[in-house]
Amino acid sequence: MKLVILGGGGFRVPLVYSAVLAARHRVPITEVVLFDADASRLAVMHRVVTGQAEAADGGAHPGGHTVRVRxxxxxxxxxxxxDVVFAAIRVGGTRGRILDERVALERGLLGQETIGPGGLAYALRTLPMMEHVAARIAALAPQAWTINFTNPAGLITEAMRTHLGDRVVGICxxxxxxxxxxxxxxxxxxxADSAQVDYLGLNHLGWLHGLHVDGVDRLPALLADDGLLGQIEEARTLGLDWVRARGALPNEYLYYYDYPREATARIAGAQHTRGEFLDDQQQRFYAEAAEAEDPRAVWSATLAEREATYMAEAREGEREEDDATGGYHEVAVDLMAALLAGERHRMILDVANAGIIPTLPDDAVIEVPCTVDGTGIHPEVPATPLALDELALVTAVKAADRGIIAAARSGSRQQAWRAFAVHPLVDSAAVARDLVDAYIDAHPTIAAVLSEA
Structure with a gap:
């Protein structure tokens, strides 16, 4: 079986490859292809993952097959x-992320990669490439499953569904x-089969409303106990009292919606934005790794620094080790093992709404628990519908998402303006118009996308 990693020169690729190697007795992947437009970064990552394969007994499983990488x-x-495509493409690189963040911060708005105006700008420059990718997969590998990591994951997955339908799924x-x-x-x-996960929302915008075990919801007892609740990273980030007042455990990205002033102030007051930190770190990494005898050691040290500082603006002190461990690569491998090798897994995925949130279109992509097996992906209808305030937020963000997709396809600056203006983290239509103009001036790729008035 052939696995393709799009964005194969990206920094996190070795995490994905190591998970694939560890699972080669579960899924008979025999070839991994790394694709990237940046040949120099691709060469570095090819050396890192080749070293991983050699360290894992030459890439061979005791049962026999090897995992070739090119x-x-x-x-x-x-x-x-x-047979399966992992899509993790960053159009414009970390330099593009810096501009996404700074343009928003200069206007007193949240400057973050996937949330608010920064996320909409990221989507604008990414959508044309990802639609092209989806069309080429549909033409050259119609049987493939595409697993999308590219951010903003829900928005990008929704656009790719136009070409790939149910054979593309977003993960986080x-x-x-x-x-x-x-x-x-x-x-x-x-x-476990005896549990029901009551989670619903969009990518980076969802809530755990309950966890039913043998028919009993265990979440109320957790919310009522400071000792237990304080062990949950998301509760510490948003505040135990606030989480208890909401009656649900939020996705950690709700911090940016519930505390936008505080988040913006902390990001603006920092010496560097997250994009600037990563841009500097990655430039140093790729330069050093290109010359290193063992680039894997350089990569491991850089990864530890990167993970320890993740979402630092939302936390006091460093992230706890248990919560700093990355996991999307493991989710992707479990998903692949279910779809290609008949394993059965329960996970939370970005899939078509299909009536689960009645106010949203059926083809809108939402984030919901699913059961996955050899017959496909089967969304589960959560026990608890969204509360009115949750629904209002989800609906507004989805309206902005769909407006950005329409703007990227039409080239309309007017549609982009409206999409920015309806987003909950943009507080003025005038500011929204200024944002569109500023992103056009800052990003040649966005200027090329928004070519119509």
């Missing part, structure tokens, strides 16, 4: 005949990480 800058060569490790932390504190397996 790199290419030719998209069609990469995807042709693929934050909701399943929340559920697993709750299960660990309560001493239960939240993904």
């Amino acid at each position: 790199a290419t800058t030719d998209l069609d060569d990469a995807v042709a005949g693929a 490790d934050t909701p399943i990480g929340l559920v697993r932390r709750v299960g660990r504190v309560l001493g239960v397996d939240p993904l």
Whole structure:
């Protein structure tokens, strides 16, 4: 079987590859193809993952097969005949992220990669590439499953569905990480057949309303106990009293919606934005790794620094080790094992709404618990519908998402303006118009996308 990693020169690729190697007895992947438009970054990551394969007994499983890895800058060569595609492309790189953040911060708004105006700008420059990618997969590998990590994951997955339908699914490790932390504190397996995960929302915008085990909701007892609730990273981030007042455990990204003034002030007051930190770190990493005898050691040290500082503006002190462990690569491998090898897994995924949130269109992508097996992805209808305030937030963000998709496809600056203006983290239509103009001036890629009045 052939696995393709789009964005194969990206920093986190070795996490994905190591998970694939560890699961080669579960899924008979025999070839991994790394694709990236940046040949120099691709060469570094090819050396890192090749070293990983050699360290894992030459890439061979005791049962027999090897996992070959190769790199290419030719998209069609990469995807042709693929069985599964992991999409993790960052159009414009970390330099683009810096502009996304700074343009918003200069106007007193949240400057963050996937939330608010920064996320909409990121989507604008990413959508044309991802639609092209989806069209090429549909033409050259119609049988493939595409697993999308590219942010903003829900928005990008929704656009790719136009070409790939149900064979594209978005993933994120934050909701399943929340559920697993709750299960660990309560001493239960939240993904067992006896459990029902009551989670609903959008990517980076969802709530755990309940965790039913053998028919009993265990979440109220957790919310009522400071000792238990204080062990949940998301509750510490948003405040135990606020989480208790809401009556649900939020995805950690709700911090930016519930505390936008505080988040903006902390980001603006920092010496560097997250994008500036990562841009500097990655420039140093790729330069050093290109010359290193063992680039894996350089990568490991850089990863530890990167993970320890994740969402630092939302936390006091460093992130706890247990919560700093990345997991989307493991989610992706479990998903692949279910779809391609007949395993059965329960996970939270970005899929079509299909009536689960009645106020949203059926083809809107939402984030919801699913059961996955060899027959496909089967969304579960959560027990608790969104509360009115949750629904208002989800509806407004989805309106902005769909407006950005329409603007990218039409090239309309007017549609982009409206999309920015309706987003809950943009507080003025005039500011929204200024944002669109500023992003056009800052990003040649956005200027090329928004070519119509």
